[in-house]
Each structure stands twice: as C-alpha cells, then as structure tokens.
Amino acid sequence: MIRAGVIGDILHVRVQHPEDWVISGAVDGKVDTSAWRFQPEKVGSSLCANDLGTHAEQMAQFTGLHVKHVQAMMDTYPRDLPLDTNVNVLMDFGGGVTGTLWASQIAIGHECDSGIYVIGTEGSLEWTATDCDHLIYTPRSQPSQRLSAGADYLLDASTLLSRVGAGHNEGFIEAFSNIYRSFCNVLSDRKAGRENTTDTFPTVEDGVLGVRFVEACVRTSGWTYKAAPSLFDGSPPVLQVQRDFLM
Numbered sequence: 123m124i125r126a127g128v129i130g131d132i133l134h135v136r137v138q139h140p141e142d143w144v145i146s147g148a149v150d151g152k153v154d155t156s157a158w159r160f161q162p163e164k165v166g167s168s169l170c171a172n173d174l175g176t177h178a179e180q181m182a183q184f185t186g187l188h189v190k191h192v193q194a195m196m197d198t199y200p201r202d203l204p205l206d207t208n209v210n211v212l213m214d215f216g217g218g219v220t221g222t223l224w225a226s227q228i229a230i231g232h233e234c235d236s237g238i239y240v241i242g243t244e245g246s247l248e249w250t251a252t253d254c255d256h257l258i259y260t261p262r263s264q265p266s267q268r269l270s271a272g273a274d275y276l277l278d279a280s281t282l283l284s285r286v287g288a289g290h291n292e293g294f295i296e297a298f299s300n301i302y303r304s305f306c307n308v309l310s311d312r313k314a315g316r317e318n319t320t321d322t323f324p325t326v327e328d329g330v331l332g333v334r335f336v337e338a339c340v341r342t343s344g345w346t347y348k349a350a351p352s353l354f355d356g357s358p359p360v361l362q363v364q365r366d367f368l369m
Contacts, residue, residue, distance in 0.1 A: 123259070124185055125279075129242030130262075135185055135213070135221035136239040137178040140229030144199075144207050151200050162204050167340045169205035171196065175225035175339065176332040180324065181238050182223070187215040188331070194339035199228050211339055279320070 123129065147153050158164045165172055171194070179189065191214040196206035207228050213221035229235070237250035248258040260266040269276065304321035311318040 123247060123280075124240065124242075128245060128259070129240065129247060130244030132185060132187065132215075132219050132240060132242050134219065134241040135182050135187065135215065136223075137182045137221070137237070138224045139174040139178040139181075139234075139236040140224065140226040140232040141174060141234055142226075142228060142230050142232055144227035145230060148200055153200055153203070155203065160203065160205065165205070166336075167205075168196070168209075168336050169203070170207050170225050170227050171209045171336045171339045173225075174227065175209050175211070175223065176336060177236060178223050178225050179332060179335045180328060181236065182213070182221060183328065183331070184238070185240055187219060187221075189221075189335060190214050190216040192335070192338045192342055194343040196339065196343040206343075209339065 124132070144153060153160070155161070159169060159173060168175075182189065193212040195210045197208050198206055199208065208226045209224070211223040213223060215221060226232070235250060235252055237248070237252075239248045240246060243262075245259060245261040248260075249256075255271045257269045257271075258266055259269055271280075301323045304323040307321045308318045308323070
C-alpha cells in the first residue's frame with residue numbers, strides 16, 4: 123500500500139518491540155545473569171537493542187525507508203545489569219521523515235508486542251503482532267478501516283503472502299516460509315535471466331544495517347545507568363544531544 127501511494131508521502135514512522143521476560147524473571151530486583159544474553163563479552167555492547175531493537179529497526183525498513191541518524195536513550199533494570207534492557211530511539215530517515223523506536227525487556231504485560239504505525243500525507247497504516255491478521259488503514263479525514271489478511275480486496279502483493287482465506291489464522295512458521303519462497307523465486311528468475319522486482323527478503327546487507335544501528339544507538343546514548351553514576355546520588359543526569367550518521 124505504501125509503494126502504491128495509498129497513504130501518500132511518509133511523514134513519520136513509529137515501531138516497537140516490547141517484551142517483559144527480563145523483569146518477569148527478576149527476584150528481589152535481581153536476575154540470573156549466567157545466560158549468554160547478559161554477558162557483554164558474548165553479545166557486545168547492548169542487550170535490548172541487539173535482541174529486540176533490531177527487529178523493530180528491520181520492520182521500519184519495510185516502509186522502503188532507511189535510518190540515516192539516531193539519538194538513543196538506553197536504560198537498565200535491574201540497575202546492576204551490565205547492559206540495557208529498555209531502549210528509546212529517535213530516528214531520522216532523511217527528507218524530513220522522522221521516526222521513533224521503542225524496544226524493551228521490562229514492559230510488564232507485553233509478551234511479544236511488535237508493531238508499526240506509519241503516518242502519510244493521505245492516511246496512516248497500523249499493525250501489531252497481537253492482532254497480526256489485521257491492518258488498520260485510516261484515510262485522511264475518514265473513518266478507520268480494518269483490513270483482514272487473505273481478503274480478496276487486498277492488493278496482489280499482500281494476497282501472495284497469504285495461504286488461507288480471511289478469518290483463518292496463519293502462524294509464525296508461515297512468515298518464515300514467505301521469506302524462503304521469495305528467495306527461491308528470485309534465485310529461479312536469476313538462473314533464467316529474468317529480473318524479479320516483486321519478491322523481497324532480508325539479506326546480509328540488512329544484517330549489517332542492524333549491527334550498525336545498534337552501534338549507533340550505543341554511541342549516541344548519553345543516559346545509561348552503567349555510564350551515569352550521577353543517577354544514583356540524586357544529581358541530574360546529563361543527556362548528550364548528538365546525532366550519529368548511519369547511511
């Protein structure tokens with residue numbers, strides 16, 4: 123729908139991926155840090171941005187946009203953990219398009235609530251994993267429409283990704299099969315000397331962008347519990363306002 127121009131030019135993108143598994147496992151404000159995810163020598167400089175933020179960042183790319191600059195705020199609970207468990211990011215996609223990203227492992231009540239909200243000049247689109255079979259489309263100055271996966275009124279690019287009719291739930295595994303099928307379609311077309319401009323799937327370049335996104339978040343985060351001991355003694359934290367170039 124974005125490629126077809128249904129919502130006009132994109133103005134803002136909001137993505138999220140909150141979960142609660144870290145705080146749910148805490149006992150008296152402490153968690154078991156023996157798991158590899160809590161060990162900086164194994165996961166690098168981030169926990170939450172690496173583990174969940176990259177999912178949200180990848181989701182934003184489905185709009186056709188790529189992050190140019192970020193300003194991140196990464197915080198930690200329980201406080202003595204060596205890495206972040208909650209991340210907020212301001213994103214600049216260039217061309218006046220802005221965005222926000224929230225990823226969390228301490229979001230009580232959220233099991234795996236990934237989602238995206240895209241605002242355009244002529245309408246908006248909103249999707250969440252908790253209602254994964256429906257997309258909310260709101261034309262400008264008109265009532266919202268609840269579009270169902272697998273319905274006949276969807277664009278061809280959408281119906282190609284559905285295997286059952288509207289009202290029949292599709293699962294997590296089918297989402298991966300869409301990736302495998304798209305890859306095979308592109309591979310077959312290349313072998314036959316044809317150009318495939320329809321099928322899409324993540325590539326190694328997307329993985330590299332995810333790593334660069336996390337590194338940029340860490341560099342621009344001026345408000346972290348491990349890096350700002352002044353938070354413990356009552357003095358106000360100092361937020362370093364800066365932007366980091368990604369692309």
